Every structure is written in structure tokens, then in C-alpha cells.
Amino acid sequence: MMTLDDYDKKLLRLMQDDSDRTVQDYADAIGLSATPTARRMKRLSDAGVIRKQVSLLDPDALGLKTTLFVFIRTSRHDGDWLDAFSKGVKRMPEVVEFYRMGGDVDYLLKIMLPEISDYDAVYKRLIAIAPLSDVSASFAMEALKNTTELPL
Structure with missing residues (x-):
């Protein structure tokens, strides 16, 4: 794990809020000049702290008004089954998040439709991808918090 100083944390908070700023904008906001700010950005990127920069799209503007959370249980836990299931789910564009879970549920999928x-x-x-024991879904009535920003 990389050690972050206060400048790094300020920079990352700003980048999580709006990654479309110029290096000079970031530099002004954190109190450094552009060159050391650009070096920090490169170092954070090279270290994998900044994984990639993307544009966040508005689901409502794209007609994706329904968010479902799908809970999956299976009696199969071998590597071949997991490989087939994982590959199949990853090919489904409606699935925007996919987790292997501990506890009562084996897998959790977030689906937007x-x-x-x-x-x-x-x-x-x-259900055509691989044998499943139980599939249940709940739909979100309202998103009370939905962020991509990680706590620093």
C-alpha cells in the first residue's frame, strides 16, 4: 500500500470529484505548482492508486431507470463452475457490478435496466449460464447515496 501525504489526498479528492480539470487547476487547488502536481499524478497512476479516468454517465438520461440487486446461491463451488459463471456474467452488459460474497448469499449482482x-x-x-440453486432480486426504489468517491 502506498503512503499518501496531504497533497496526494487533496489531489485525489479533487480528481474523484472532477477528473476533467487541468493540471494547473489541480495545482492551484492543492497549493503546488503544475510540475510537481503532474509528477504526483503520474506517480499515483504508475502505482495503481489512480486506476483509470472515465466519464460517469447519467443512468436516467440513458433511460436506465431500474436498479436491481440479484442475490444468487449455488451448490457448486468448484473452479470450473466459477470460471464458466464468471465469464458468462461478465458478458452481460446489464450487470454493472458483480461480487462473490461471504455469508448466506454466494454472489451479488447489480443490474441496471x-x-x-x-x-x-x-x-x-x-440462469442459462450455469446451474444455480436460488436466484432472487430486489429493486431499488431510490438511491440515497451513490458515489464513486473512495474515502481518503
Whole structure:
């Protein structure tokens, strides 16, 4: 794990909020000149702290009004099953997050769709990937917090 100083943390907070600023904008905001700020950005990127920079899209503007959380249980836990299941789920564009869990649920998927009625087709594709013991879903009524910003 990389040790971050106060300048690094300020820079990363700003970049998480808006990565479309210039190096000079960041430098002014953290109290350094552009050259050391650019070096910090490169060092943080080379170290893997900054994984990549992306544009965040508005789901509502794209008609993705429905967020579902799908809870999956399986009786299979061998490597071949996991490989097939993982590859199949990763090919599904509606699945925006995919986790292997500890506890009562084996896998958790976050799915975004235009309408709740679209889930049936996704469900049918999901259960065709690999044998599953139980699949249940809950839909989000309202996002109370939804951020990509990590705590620093």
C-alpha cells in the first residue's frame, strides 16, 4: 500500500470529484505548482492508486431507470463452475457490478435496466449460464447515496 501525504489526498479528492480539470487547476487547488502536481499524478497512476479516468454517465438520461440487486446461491463451488459463471456474467452488459460474497448469499449482482419488466429476459440469460440453486432480486426504489468517491 502506498503512503499518501496531504497533497496526494487533496489531489485525489479533487480528481474523484472532477477528473476533467487541468493540471494547473489541480495545482492551484492543492497549493503546488503544475510540475510537481503532474509528477504526483503520474506517480499515483504508475502505482495503481489512480486506476483509470472515465466519464460517469447519467443512468436516467440513458433511460436506465431500474436498479436491481440479484442475490444468487449455488451448490457448486468448484473452479470450473466459477470460471464458466464468471465469464458468462461478465458478458452481460446489464450487470454493472458483480461480487462473490461471504455469508448466506454466494454472489451479488447489480443490474441496471430501463424497466422492471426487462428483468425477465436478463433472468433467463443468467440462469442459462450455469446451474444455480436460488436466484432472487430486489429493486431499488431510490438511491440515497451513490458515489464513486473512495474515502481518503
